Amino acid sequence: MVFSTQKRFIAGVTCPKCALMDKMQAFSVEGVDYRECVSCGFLDEMRVFSAPRELNTRVTETVDVQVQPVKLMDPK
Ligand SMILES: [Zn+2]
Numbered sequence: 712m713v714f715s716t717q718k719r720f721i722a723g724v725t726c727p728k729c730a731l732m733d734k735m736q737a738f739s740v741e742g743v744d745y746r747e748c749v750s751c752g753f754l755d756e757m758r759v760f761s762a763p764r765e766l767n768t769r770v771t772e773t774v775d776v777q778v779q780p781v782k783l784m785d786p787k
Contacts (some may be wrong), residue, residue: 728751
């Protein structure tokens with residue numbers, strides 16, 4: 712989960728410091744997610760929710776192209 716660089720409130724999240732709900736904002740700085748409490752200023756790096764750097768979306772391309780040489784039959 713990578714947040715936008717713009718701070719956005721996280722609904723239903725309680726601040727671990729001041730225990731106020733819906734005061735937490737999440738934002739991302741250079742690929743690292745942070746959460747910040749607007750009430751007490753608590754700032755924490757969201758390591759737990761940090762997305763893996765490299766998503767395994769790349770499918771190994773096993774293109775089995777059988778090159779068949781075009782033989783032009785030369786009728787005599
Ligand atoms: Zn707080």
